[in-house]
Amino acid sequence: MTRKITHSFYQQDAETLARDLIGSVIVHRRRSRIYRARIVETEAYMGPDDLASHSSKGRTKRTEVMFGPAGRAYVYLIYGMYLMFNIVAGVTGSGQAVLIRAAEPIDGWKADLSGPGKLTRALGIARSMNGLDLTGSRLYLLRNSRYQPQIRKAKRIGVDYAGEWQHKKLRFFDDSSAAVSHRPGT
DNA sequence: GCGTCGATGGCA
C-alpha cells in the first residue's frame, strides 16, 4: 500500500517527520519522465532555537519559506554550487524543516544519490522549486506501509558551529542501505 | 582509508 503524503503528515514536528520519511519515496515528474528514489537519510532542523537551522537567523528573504506552511520545498544554494532539498515541517510559523540527505534510485534507474548535493543534481531539483507545494503533481512523496527500514540516528553533518545543538541526534538513516552518506562516528 | 584543500556564489 502506497499513498501520497499529505499536508497533515508534513505538519508533524521536524524530528518526527525526519524519522517517518525514511523509507518513503520521492517522485519527480520531469520532461515526460518519472524519477523515483527511496529516502535513506534525513536531518531535522528544529526552528529558531536550533542554532544549526537557517531559521535561527530569523525571517529573511532566504528563510521565509521555512516559516510558511508545512509540505513546501525549501531549496537553497550552498558553497556556490550545490542545492539542498528540504521539506518545511511543523505548524505554520515554527520555522522547522527536514533536509533530504540521501536516497537510492528505484525501478532500475541508476544514479548516485548518497549526499544532499548529489541527490538534487541527479534528481533535477532546481532553485526555482523553492516554495513548491509537495502535495502537487510535479514533485511529491509516497509512503509505503510495507517497507520497514532499519532506522538509526546520529548527529547532523556539517553543523559543528551550532554549540550544544551540534551534538543532538537529529539525523536519521536506514542502516540497511548502502547509500547512506555518513556512518556515525562512535 | 583518511585528512586536507579548493571550487564558487548567495547571503547577511
Next chain:
DNA sequence: GCCATCGACGCG
C-alpha cells in the same frame, strides 16, 4: 566572511 558539500590529491 561565512557556509546543512564534493571530489581530487597526497600520503605510505
